[in-house]
Amino acid sequence: MTAHIIASAAEALAIAEDLRRYLEAGAAGRDRNPAPPLAELDHLSASGILGITVPRAYGGAEVSYETLSRVFQLLAAGDPAVTQMTQSHYLFLDAVRQDGSPEQQAFFFGKVLKGARLGNAQAEKGGGSALNLGTRLLPDGAGGYRLNGTKFYCTGALLAHWLPVAAFDEQERFVLVFVPRDALGVTVSDDWDAMGQRVAYSGTAIFEDVAVAPLQVIPHWRLFERIGVFHPYGQQLHTAIGVGIAQNALADAVATVRGRSRPRLGAPVAKATEDPHVILRFGQLATQFHAAELLLRRAGQALDDASANLTAESAGAAAVAVAEAKAYAEDVALAIASDIFSLSGTSSTERALNFDRHWRNIRTHSVHDANHWRYHVAGDYLLNGTLPGKPVRKLRPAEPATLPA
Template sequence: MSAHVIADDAEALAVAASLAAEFRPGASARDAGRRLPRAELDRMSASGLLAVTVPAGHGGADVGARTLAEIFRLLATADASLAQIPQSHFAYVNVIRRQGTPEQREFFFAELLAGRRFGNAQSEAGTRHVQEIRTRLEPRPDGSYVLTGVKHYSTGALFADWIPVLARTGDDRLHVAYVPSDAPGLTVVDDWDGLGQRTTASGTVRLDGVPVPADRVLPHHLTFEGPQLHGALAQLLHAAIDTGIAAGALAEAAEFVRTKSRPWFESGVETAAEDPLLIQRFGELALCTKAAEALLREAARSVDAAGADLSDDTAAEASVAVAAAKVQAARAAVEVSSALFEVSGTRSAADSLNLHRHWRDARTHTLHDPARWKIQHIGRFVLNGTRPPRHGLL
């Protein structure tokens, strides 16, 4: 596989905008037929977009959080499933940046620059909570490991070259094992049946005695032993996806009203776009969306600032800023995608138009982790100065 190497932030944003324009026309049909976007992901890989956080010293563009968030927002305005697939990819690139040895960084950054993709195998079903990981890395006499477990919600795994797996060793410490997708004992099952995000293929990964060399395992537990931005960056990308869903739904609603809707007879106007009540509602929805976009930019700025001067205080400020962006983005995505039907009228409910994909995507993706806990952490920080906890979901 070969891929273009993006030079800087400006080129990364231009490539993302171009891909979003390319992907937008086919998004509805892909969702309606659950046509998995292999060709589109290959285009994304070949464009170099999936390697933009590779450090400059290894030949990458090393873009910041502001650029990365905008990349995800742009992609999500076109196709929320396509935008979600690489979210874990970048989270696990970040693990390599922070915890990889020089040899691991050299190897995996070269893989990324060649267009290789990371999936994910982290969440498990049937556990007490999301942080309980039962998948195990058992050591072998030669220093390698054997990996055993079952993972769910494995977005991107079906399309990946490498699948990062969260697992614990005998001392219960958390590690990430980077497993090639064709490893013996590894099976990816396309059994995702979510009502939204239908083409993410967020199914099951089974690990039955998968051999893992020692140099493919990274000590993820070290990530959370000091100030960290791992969770903030991962959540920032989720917020960008929700913000993009809101913007995409708003744009499609406006186009529908301008071109297909009829004015209500009591309005006394010639077109639906002149209806003062619809104008009012579009203004409200635009404010909701613009608030999400503004908070997203502010959160990304905070993550970049913390990365330049990392401490407990700057990490806390970044996490709280991202939490605020995530809450507003989730609200905007659900409200705007639902209001699409309110402003567009009865015709918009036709199943053949598939306008409901925006709401289905918003409703599904915003369930990733509860906004109510983010509000708790914001309140504790503002009222009592309590720093948020160190984990990968904040």
């Protein structure tokens, strides 16, 4: 596989806008008749957009968090389900940057710049907490390892080239195991069957005695032993998906009302666009959308600022900024995706338009985690100066889970 190499933030944003239009053209049809979006993901790979966070020392553009937030919003405005399949790609590429050895960085950055996609195999069902994992990476006695476990909600895994798998090693340390998608013993199912984000294909992945070389193991436990913004960064990408959904839904609502030849019954005006109640609500929704967009950019800048000067306070402030942006983006996207129908009239409910996908997408995506806790994080920081805690990956009696950062 070959891919274009993007050289700058400006080029990344221009290509992201082209990709937005490309994805948007088929989004409604893909939602109506879901199928694994291989052609779309291959198009993203070839564009070079998946390599824009690779450090300059390894040939990438090394764009900022703020730039990537804008890129991700544009992609999600095109198709949030396809875009969500790449969320873990960017996140775990950052894990390689932070904790990979020079050999690992050269290997995986080189693969990504040629178009390789990273998937996701993190979550598990059962147990007393989502933070506990049963997947194990154990020595094979010959200098390598064997991986065993079952994962759920593996967004992006079906069409990825490499799967970062969360596991514990023989010392009960948290590691990321980068496994080739086509490795012997790897099974990825297309059993995703949600009402929204239909082509995200967040299905099941099973790893049965998979052979693993040392090069494939990232010592991810180090992440939990230092100050950082890795977890808020992951949440920031989810925030951008919400803002992207809001952007696309608002654009559809505007186009639909502009295309109507008559106002709603009872409005003493000649055109739908002159209805004072419609104008008022569009003004409210536009204001809320732009506020969500600015909160997303503010959070991205906070991540950049914290990365440049990492302290507990700067990292905590960035996590709070992301929490505020994510909570608000969800609320705004849900409002726009719902009001598109009351503003546009009965014709907007036609199945051919498939406008309900906006609400189904944001509602499905929003239950990724508890949105109220995001507001709680912001309120606790404002009132009490409480810094958000980092999540832990294994619970012990002496280590209660902290609130998610």
